Amino acid sequence: MHGKLFGKQNTNFSEAVAEADYVLVIGANPMQSHGFPKARSAILDIAKNPARTLVVVDPRVSETAKKADLHLAVKPGKDAFLFAAMLGVLIQEKLCDQDFIQEHTVGFEQVQGHLKNVPVEEYAEIAGVDVGLVRQVARDMASAKTLGVRSDLGIEQSHNSTLNAYLMRLLFLLTGNFGKHGTNCLHTAFMPLIGHSPERDEGGPKTAVTGMHGICKLFPPNILPLEIDSDHPGRTRALIVESANPLNSYPDIAAQRKAYARLELMVVIDVALTETAQAAHYVLPAASQYEKFESTFFNLEFPENYYHLRHPVAEPLANTRPEPDIHHDLVCAMGELPKKFPLLKSLVKLDRKLPQLRLLPMALGVT
Template sequence: MTEALLKYFRTKEQEVKSEKKYDSQCPYCSMQCKMQLIEQSIVTRKKYTTIGKDNPTSEGRLCIKGMNAHQHAFHKERLKFPLLKVNGEFVRVSWVEALEYIKENFTKIQKESGHNALAVYGSASITNEEAYLLGKFARVALKTKYIDYNGRLCMSAAASAASQTFGLDRGFTNSLSEIPSTKCIILAGTNIAECQPTIMPYFERAKENGAYIIAIDPRETATTKLADLHLKPKPGTDAVLANGLLKVIIEENYVDETFLQERVNGFDDVRDYVGSLSLDEMEEITGVPITLIRKAALRFGKEETGMIFTARGVEQHTNGSMTVRNFLNILVTTGKVGKPGCGYGAITGQGNGQGAREHGQKADQLPGYRSIENEEHRKYLAGVWGVHHKDIPRKGVSAYEMMEKIHEGEIKGLFLMCSNPIVSNPNARFVKEAIKKLTFFVAVDLFVSETARLADVILPASSYLEDEGTMTNVEGRVTLREASYPCPGEVKHDWQILCEIARVLGKEEYFSFTTAEEIFTELRLASRGGNADYFGITYERLRKEGGILWPCPDPDHKGTKRVFETSFAHSDGKAAMVVVPNSPVIPKEQLSDEYPLYLTTGRVMSHYLTGVQTRKSPSLAARNVEPFMEIHPATAVKYQIQNQSLVKIESRRGSVVVRSKWSETIRHDTIFVPFHWADSQNINLLVSKELDPACKMPGFKVSAVKVSPVNDFLN
């Protein structure tokens, strides 16, 4: 090395004044990869690097989003103090002023219109402690029945299907470590390669070990390329495809008779129904050839071990719950659950999609997966909270239905925490109109999101680097997110904000927490004896063990790696199968001469949900600067759509303009658009308000649309 180079490196070493390390977890998907931020102070600037840390789930891996997550946390537009809207403009105010203003307006609304005139809208990205506290805040501090959260738009179909079939929803019935040992895998409507990239090595190891992988998706994706067999059903016909698989499995006698007799109810009805169906008819409905239906069914049926994974592709439908139940029918019929290498996995979307729904944010649930309508459950929680059980409100309505209540004027005030409903909800124009009608609106967020723009007060929240707490990842593993980076400006943690508002409302005795760990201690007690029992989990254990799979009923319990080994969670210990009819043909929204194409939506790797955080990361925003419409070239030619040109997409609800992207791997009757963009390019403007009757999931994956080229002068 030359003397000049040595001098250069010595100079650089001297410039580095200090190096600090901060442990945390990725704020994005449900893998909840553990990470460490390295901060180097160099003369006049700071340099940041994020590295992965070893853990039982992602084994030290990070994807492109995780490696660049810190960029949004340090973005110049980060909120650092409370804002109050005055004459249409946001101005800085003190916390004292903001809290007093909230108190005055919340009190006035409830005095004039009753407790239920206020609503709370939560998030599946906040910690377990904050999800728990938000539910308690709604029911104890505000005494309103109206609370729900954005996870309703993500995991509700899978959660309801698992609860109805198994009596319990833990997302994964097994741990991820069992995937490499299974011999046949069905990936139904999941693009894990782009949505949960760090989970992919488990499936790659399975393939290396000889597993046969079947992918179900109308598009070819980075995930379907891993598959040995790719089925491309028409959007919304996955339940019918599952009936076809069931028919072949049963008729070819790949059923586990002993398992069915001892541990299952309802099989006879399902067998009789699918026996009456015609494979020719199912081929016509789904667009999947009989030969491929038979090939998939026989392969899954004959293998000794097998697992089924579902995600938004088969869940975000107005029949999403029943569709997942039909895939669980396949699993139960073949006896492939509760055994090594056999089970079900709901690929959770949001970072805390599992834990956030377990502890009280859903309209009908109390902590520990208890029912708000069950008297014993109500009495137990009342004892934990120190209130009378009759004072706990009854169940409210789902997230989108709350927007309808706002539009109708029944709900007049809204407290929104870390969500962006005017972008994420279906029928988005209607949702924006509803929120504009509110008498008073408080938003808690990192940034002034599209929804927060409409707020009267915005309170600044802490980021994943600053906010300590537990998260429950995709496999049901409770992890402790260590987060010690100092909050910027006057930022507070979500749980602190809830405690502060409760204090000014005169409810301090129920919200006198000073640390996240204190909240978790109460959460443990609140969940004790419930389906989602966290009582045996402590911060000390989580630090020592790196994460614990629930249920974990006592401190000596090691956690549950595999559920349903000896019985299911229904009172009789059996799984419940159900007939899922082909008719009426799903989807409800049919194609027509005017709207001849299916629109389906989804994600791209570089963005997350409504993009509020990822668009603040230059490294991520640069990868996808705008949305696009994926369309088959033959379809594009038919409608005079040039590649990389602007195109207008119209449904019965409205229209958006995006850029076209030709793809020979998508169905001719289907277009795909990612949902991460807002305002005039918000694809959810085109999605129907129709909801799944069981779980209230919107039908994001099927909308009837037409496409047309935009005039050249706009290109």
């Protein structure tokens, strides 16, 4: 979705719930499950401020919905109809931010062509939301000084999840609430959780047996048995499983187990002797989260984004090691990486003393 909209699949946007004048929460319950910094305080601040508005889209009266100015109790699985109706109002009543669209987007005419014919009343009825309320929210979003849209798994693990995600993003894009204070914004990350795969027409890697193209440099687990349990000459013959238990959590466990039996090598890196570890040729035990340096990579805030490195609080068990150490030694044993970098180590020490020279960034660019 983000690859199509923003140019890179590994982009992510944050929601300015704490700053926006008009906040739309969709398929999320931040009063209970958080999802952004100081979530409860942010929601309560909106609820207490008559100059701000909180709208919640949720089939049930959640803890967050109880704090809302407006609650759109959409029928389960009918979110796409609700979003399409709201977008139809924006297009048909000419409420879109034309300056933003002309300056920052391409392809609006195609979107407009679809949405101008949306039967707003019919879609609102299917969604189970009063059409007057749908029109009110769409108009208020368009007229708000700033709009922040927060969504979560409620629409991403439901019917029409991809369409839900696309239409939800159009709500803040067509109203021009993107990339400025108090709106949804792209942000940097210390280490992206995912990568970027070329689009199908751009080539890029695909699996040998099923021909599946990657998304975010990932492939769906459903195809793994097909990639292994095959007579194709390029079939998957070896597997490294880290911090996962596919023989317990992947789809069609029977097919997974049958396929793994055909592997020539399976290595599991994990803190526990899982079902998958028990089926492996080798198990490389990892230290637990309390016994090694750890950090969170879900640092998705904007404009202030923090990276938190946590120190170990206990000694590791015998014969366990942190995953980076395991990876390092495997790559070194394969002859793909030298065991030491003496020049880089010297430059790091000098960089600490003279950071203004930026020796480390230059050294990393060279090495």
